[in-house]
Amino acid sequence: MKRYSAFAIAREALRGHTGWDRAWARAEPKAAYDVIIVGAGGHGLATAYYLGRNHGIRNVAILEKGWLGGGNTGRNTTIIRSNYLQDPSAAIYEKSRSLYETLSQELNYNVMFSPRGVMMLAQTHHEVRGYQRTAHANALQGVATEFIAPAKVKELCPIINIDGPRYPVLGALWQPRGGTARHDAVAWGYARACSDMGMHVLQKTEVTGVRSENGQVTGVETNRGFIGCGKLGIVVAGHSGVLADMAGFRLPIESVALQALVSEPIKPCMDVVVMANTVHGYMSQSDKGEMVIGGGADGYNNYTQRGSFHHIEETVRALIETFPMISRLKMLRQWGGIVDMTGDRSPIISKTPLGGCFINCGWGTGGFKAIPGSGWAMAELMVKGASPLADDFSLGRFREGRFIDESVAAGVAH
Numbered sequence: 521m522k523r524y525s526a527f528a529i530a531r532e533a534l535r536g537h538t539g540w541d542r543a544w545a546r547a548e549p550k551a552a553y554d555v556i557i558v559g560a561g562g563h564g565l566a567t568a569y570y571l572g573r574n575h576g577i578r579n580v581a582i583l584e585k586g587w588l589g590g591g592n593t594g595r596n597t598t599i600i601r602s603n604y605l606q607d608p609s610a611a612i613y614e615k616s617r618s619l620y621e622t623l624s625q626e627l628n629y630n631v632m633f634s635p636r637g638v639m640m641l642a643q644t645h646h647e648v649r650g651y652q653r654t655a656h657a658n659a660l661q662g663v664a665t666e667f668i669a670p671a672k673v674k675e676l677c678p679i680i681n682i683d684g685p686r687y688p689v690l691g692a693l694w695q696p697r698g699g700t701a702r703h704d705a706v707a708w709g710y711a712r713a714c715s716d717m718g719m720h721v722l723q724k725t726e727v728t729g730v731r732s733e734n735g736q737v738t739g740v741e742t743n744r745g746f747i748g749c750g751k752l753g754i755v756v757a758g759h760s761g762v763l764a765d766m767a768g769f770r771l772p773i774e775s776v777a778l779q780a781l782v783s784e785p786i787k788p789c790m791d792v793v794v795m796a797n798t799v800h801g802y803m804s805q806s807d808k809g810e811m812v813i814g815g816g817a818d819g820y821n822n823y824t825q826r827g828s829f830h831h832i833e834e835t836v837r838a839l840i841e842t843f844p845m846i847s848r849l850k851m852l853r854q855w856g857g858i859v860d861m862t863g864d865r866s867p868i869i870s871k872t873p874l875g876g877c878f879i880n881c882g883w884g885t886g887g888f889k890a891i892p893g894s895g896w897a898m899a900e901l902m903v904k905g906a907s908p909l910a911d912d913f914s915l916g917r918f919r920e921g922r923f924i925d926e927s928v929a930a931g932v933a934h
């Protein structure tokens with residue numbers, strides 16, 4: 521693979537851009553692979569990448585029923601942070617955030633990581649106490665956050681109205697190295713690196729069944745025929761329950777739509793990410809100038825990957841007291857993705873009852889930020905049978921009552 525560089529751009533500019541390689545090869549499925557990953561979202565691709573990079577396993581196929589990154593990875597609002605309360609969560613999210621810091625250099629692909637700072641507003645006294653507790657927990661976990669006063673909130677984000685009549689801003693949990701990245705680029709960067717290692721990224725390849733013998737996985741049925749494998753990783757977010765059913769086990773997962781919308785592009789007015797969990801909304805400004813706005817998940821289970829009118833009104837109404845300027849913005853477009861929610865709002869990275877079959881899901885409304893760390897942990901689990909980052913997130917915790925309750929950190933916000 522030819523590396524991307526300033527020199528390469530200059531060279532190609534001079535010869536009419538005729539010398540670029542395909543970013544990832546268009547492969548035909550082989551009869552069998554050592555490992556098959558189902559789902560070419562960020563988590564599936566990152567798993568494959570770290571299987572190759574960290575463990576030297578390269579006879580790998582990533583099967584995707586649609587197009588690469590066309591699931592939640594290409595539909596999210598790209599917030600990256602690691603200010604979670606519980607130790608296992610802080611460990612995996614901070615590992616992930618720190619990998620994001622150098623991901624562009626590592627993949628030789630600009631994922632546009634922008635550590636512009638993330639603040640979670642405290643708009644009730646209960647939230648003040650909750651976020652102060654998280655700031656203390658983060659200090660012990662080595663995650664750099666602080667609880668800041670309203671005046672500092674206003675200084676960092678001048679368009680916020682901190683004196684709202686219903687929900688004045690009483691402070692915020694501030695993570696200065698949180699931020700955003702370009703979601704498609706994360707999927708594309710990992711896919712390119714996987715392809716460069718000789719792995720097959722097979723788009724339009726839908727898994728329709730899982731085959732096993734004597735309790736051990738042997739391969740998958742697809743719309744392109746049977747493909748054998750030694751190990752199988754299921755990484756399909758909102759469709760995890762469907763795939764688990766094919767593999768013969770059940771998951772404690774609910775699938776619901778989560779929606780977001782963007783405004784018309786405007787001049788730069790906000791260079792931090794703000795989440796307002798009491799009123800149920802969050803906002804940042806994209807590099808194109810659009811205000812990126814999200815709210816809560818739909819209140820009923822569904823597989824509908826699209827937006828709905830009432831959501832625009834509910835989310836914008838929630839944010840308008842805190843951001844009065846959005847009352848004058850035109851909304852440009854909205855969309856939805858199917859997110860996979862667990863009861864304790866923490867992910868599942870686990871072995872399954874089927875031998876050789878592993879599952880990575882349950883990232884719900886907040887898994888974009890976790891892509892590198894999750895892939896790292898899942899790859900280690902698939903190779904070694906255990907991973908320090910993943911062990912607390914096993915399926916067994918639901919049987920044994922070892923919940924990792926992140927409903928405050930993850931229930932609304934991303």
Ligand SMILES: Cc1cc2nc3c(=O)[nH]c(=O)nc-3n(C[C@H](O)[C@H](O)[C@H](O)COP(=O)(O)OP(=O)(O)OC[C@H]3O[C@@H](n4cnc5c(N)ncnc54)[C@H](O)[C@@H]3O)c2cc1C
Nearest residue numbers: 559561562563585591592593596597599727857887888889
């Ligand atoms: C509107 C919205 C906003 C969000 N905002 C944020 C945010 O700001 N920050 C954050 O951290 N997270 C956010 N998230 C959550 C985040 O997007 C997800 O947690 C994350 O992208 C999940 O990645 P994934 O790789 O697990 O799943 P996906 O990207 O959904 O990939 C799974 C893939 O599996 C494929 N698949 C399914 N079934 C099959 C099959 N049978 N055969 C083959 N392939 C199959 C799908 O087509 C899909 O491409 C948001 C999500 C949404 C919807």
